[in-house]
Amino acid sequence: MPIDPKDLDLLAEAVRRLRDGFARLPAAARSYDGERARDALLAAADRMHDNFPYHHPLYVGQMLKPPHPVAKLAYAMAMELNPNNHALDGGRASSYMEKEAVAQIARMVGWEEHLGHLCGGGTFANFEALWVARELAPGKAIAASSQAHYTHSRLSSVLGVPFVPIPADASGRMDLDALQRELARGEIGTVVATLGTTAAGRVDPLPEIVKLARAVGARVHVDAAYGGYFTLASNLEPATRAAYDAMRDADSIVIDPHKHGLQPYGCGCVLFKDPSVGRFYRHDSPYTYFSSSELHLGEITLECSRAGASAVALWTTLRMLPLVRDGEFARGLEAGREAALALYAALRDDERVAPLFVPELDIVVWVVRARSATEASARAREVFDAAARHDLHLALASFPRAMAAHTISDWDADDVMCLRACVMKPEHREWMPEIVKRLKASL
Numbered sequence: 415m416p417i418d419p420k421d422l423d424l425l426a427e428a429v430r431r432l433r434d435g436f437a438r439l440p441a442a443a444r445s446y447d448g449e450r451a452r453d454a455l456l457a458a459a460d461r462m463h464d465n466f467p468y469h470h471p472l473y474v475g476q477m478l479k480p481p482h483p484v485a486k487l488a489y490a491m492a493m494e495l496n497p498n499n500h501a502l503d504g505g506r507a508s509s510y511m512e513k514e515a516v517a518q519i520a521r522m523v524g525w526e527e528h529l530g531h532l533c534g535g536g537t538f539a540n541f542e543a544l545w546v547a548r549e550l551a552p553g554k555a556i557a558a559s560s561q562a563h564y565t566h567s568r569l570s571s572v573l574g575v576p577f578v579p580i581p582a583d584a585s586g587r588m589d590l591d592a593l594q595r596e597l598a599r600g601e602i603g604t605v606v607a608t609l610g611t612t613a614a615g616r617v618d619p620l621p622e623i624v625k626l627a628r629a630v631g632a633r634v635h636v637d638a639a640y641g642g643y644f645t646l647a648s649n650l651e652p653a654t655r656a657a658y659d660a661m662r663d664a665d666s667i668v669i670d671p672h673k674h675g676l677q678p679y680g681c682g683c684v685l686f687k688d689p690s691v692g693r694f695y696r697h698d699s700p701y702t703y704f705s706s707s708e709l710h711l712g713e714i715t716l717e718c719s720r721a722g723a724s725a726v727a728l729w730t731t732l733r734m735l736p737l738v739r740d741g742e743f744a745r746g747l748e749a750g751r752e753a754a755l756a757l758y759a760a761l762r763d764d765e766r767v768a769p770l771f772v773p774e775l776d777i778v779v780w781v782v783r784a785r786s787a788t789e790a791s792a793r794a795r796e797v798f799d800a801a802a803r804h805d806l807h808l809a810l811a812s813f814p815r816a817m818a819a820h821t822i823s824d825w826d827a828d829d830v831m832c833l834r835a836c837v838m839k840p841e842h843r844e845w846m847p848e849i850v851k852r853l854k855a856s857l
């Protein structure tokens with residue numbers, strides 16, 4: 415969703431409205447050299463040509479969803495003040511807006527009570543969740559599926575916590591028998607379930623994971639950085655729906671507004687079910703917590719300075735597009751899954767390719783058929799390049815044999831490179847015939 419000139423009129427109006435609130439102050443305009451600024455800005459625009467067209471529906475590569483125009487405008491408007499949500503004296507209004515926005519996300523997963531905040535992104539949000547997990551179960555391991563985001567094993571190592579990978583089954587979801595065997599050893603303190611894996615958009619069977627973890631007293635953390643908002647969608651398969659409905663039973667959850675929540679980058683969110691975990695964050699700041707005895711967000715975050723503008727952008731977007739089932743925002747997610755199902759159907763009916771799974775969310779992955787795994791991987795790279803020449807931008811992702819066994823007869827390698835499409839823009843549903851046409855022309 416590009417900025418268009420009428421958006422700029424709206425931005426000017428909002429900035430004037432914001433300035434009205436400070437009109438009593440003597441004028442203090444800051445001037446700059448307009449010509450040099452223009453040169454620099456146009457040079458930056460030229461440099462930005464060296465990008466894939468992330469904003470366009472023909473870009474279906476990585477998990478990139480353009481922010482909503484209202485989020486961009488709110489962010490730009492907030493830049494007038496550039497608040498810092500570390501402490502209330504750095505960003506009072508924007509801190510309250512953050513608390514309200516985060517409470518809406520918590521309510522979306524069924525939590526009336528919670529502790530949570532925004533942060534730089536999914537990595538940092540998961541970091542905080544795993545750090546709290548470590549504090550609650552010192553010496554115990556963190557387990558996640560082999561299809562979980564790489565950040566979990568990496569963060570475990572940063573935290574000095576043992577990491578136990580649990581294999582994914584043929585459907586790309588956590589293998590429950592393997593999890594049960596590992597839990598029985600008594601060394602796992604926290605199980606990470608992924609609701610929407612990064613590579614293939616698979617949803618771990620959360621109700622069963624919660625049951626197995628609780629039986630041995632382990633915690634459950636849900637990494638729904640990419641997939642969390644899909645809880646609002648009404649067109650999920652029953653097993654996927656059940657996983658989302660079980661989110662309320664988790665101990666902590668990560669959902670990134672900067673993935674599916676239409677926000678600019680720099681906006682992750684971590685939520686804890688038990689607000690008393692705030693005790694682990696306890697510290698003093700001799701510089702900043704003087705302005706009020708009310709909670710400063712810095713008291714419950716590991717980061718210090720954080721962009722208040724992110725909170726303003728999120729709050730504004732939620733005011734326009736509340737997190738409700740059957741609302742406009744939910745319809746956008748449903749459109750993405752419909753687009754994914756349409757792409758899946760087109761691939762299934764073409765003997766040159768083989769999709770790995772019926773998409774659960776809005777990611778589709780497929781093998782380019784060939785005699786062997788090595789040849790299929792090479793063909794995937796060729797199709798990736800050919801599609802780009804048709805201005806269709808896909809991604810590549812490698813999958814283990816167990817997840818792609820049915821697509822290849824000669825397994826001369828442990829993995830196969832697949833093509834991957836993230837059809838996460840609502841307009842992908844209408845663009846699918848054009849996307850399929852260009853893809854077929856690239857095979």
Ligand SMILES: Cc1ncc(COP(=O)(O)O)c(C=O)c1O
Pocket residue numbers: 477534535536537538540563565608610611612637638639640670682
């Ligand atoms: C499931 C999941 N978790 C964590 C992350 C990391 O998030 P970020 O890139 O915002 O740090 C990603 C990124 O794609 C993800 O898909």
